[in-house]
Amino acid sequence: MAAQRSDLEGTAPDLAPLLLGMSLAVGGRAARIVETEAYTEADPASHSHRGRTRRNVAMFGPPGHLYVYFTYGMHWCANVVCGPEGVGEAVLLRAAVPMLGVDEMRSARAGARKAPADRQLCRGPANLCRALGIDGALDGTDLIAGTFVRLSGDLGGYSVYRSSPRVGIRLAAQTPWRYSIPDDPHVSAPRP
């Protein structure tokens, strides 16, 4: 049975591995999630660690919504908000397998000099957003009741996953809250 909003009310470290195997649809494009990272309020690396700001409001909103943020002056990254309303927890979507609308994804990623292979279309959080067409306009979008953007499939579809240290952070760098499907070629670098 499909995931309900209440399924996403748990903590990010619990839910991050359960999102593996679910699929995210944006318009006519869809991809199956193979890599995630958890962020909580108590976590110094989390955007929610210093409380609610204009940027992270979606993180503190009800679960089952998107939290999209802009970073490094050029990249968008997308999270699935979890935890109960009022608690700033989310799961960063780091990599996925292109499933539907692959031609659109190739076009969206066409900026690169060398056309990316299909397995790298959604490889890395910023590439994933670029391929699926996710940007700030989708911040706060409902992933459960929504139509244009939707999270589907069952939670916990993968019982075998790997946990490893998260990517690109300084604080709490050793906390093993990155989750990935072992040896899947669509998982981003550095390989866990």
Add this chain to the structure above:
DNA sequence: GGAACGATCTGC
């Protein structure tokens, strides 16, 4: 008002 830096990616 200003400076520092970032949950990244690419190419050299």
Add this chain to the structure above:
DNA sequence: CAGATCGTTCCC
């Protein structure tokens, strides 16, 4: 391993 590139945050 440096550069791109700009919003967010924090400090003065």
